[in-house]
């Protein structure tokens with residue numbers, strides 16, 4: 001059994017993204033918009049991995065309130081606003097289209113990071129993790145638990161509140177709140 005494992009490793013199937021002794025992870029998402037919950041996951045993952053790529057899905061299925069450039073830009077500003085400089089230095093923001101596992105390979109990531117707010121997230125996340133493992137056996141999904149104070153946050157509810165003119169400060173960083181207010185005002 002152990003021998004089979006070693007053989008698979010020798011052929012690179014079970015050991016992706018661990019080159020040069022660096023552990024690289026990708027955190028994919030729609031981030032429409034990024035919330036304090038996402039930022040909490042980024043901070044936690046950035047403590048564990050040497051490099052974290054926040055991968056923003058282009059043209060997500062649900063029509064995004066913020067465009068691709070805006071979503072990536074507010075993430076950049078939110079990370080600068082909320083993370084310590086030595087942590088932020090290890091986080092990069094990239095856009096991607098297509099499969100998460102392909103984006104992971106492209107960036108040399110051996111791990112996919114996802115956040116769990118509650119048990120209800122688990123079922124769909126588990127399914128996605130299994131699909132991704134089938135597609136890329138050498139890439140593991142790693143789950144981080146969101147801090148309890150952010151467990152209620154969801155991008156879609158934040159968007160809804162902003163659309164109806166509600167105050168979203170405290171749910172998202174200031175840079176995001178400003179963009180949401182502007183987008184809502186523009187209709």
Ligand code: PNS
Pocket residue numbers: 028029030031057098099100101127128129131132
């Ligand atoms: O922030 P979200 O909307 O929960 O993120 C979902 C995301 C982007 C991680 C997921 O939809 C995804 O990975 N999309 C890329 C296409 C893909 O790889 N699909 C197969 C995963 S099972």
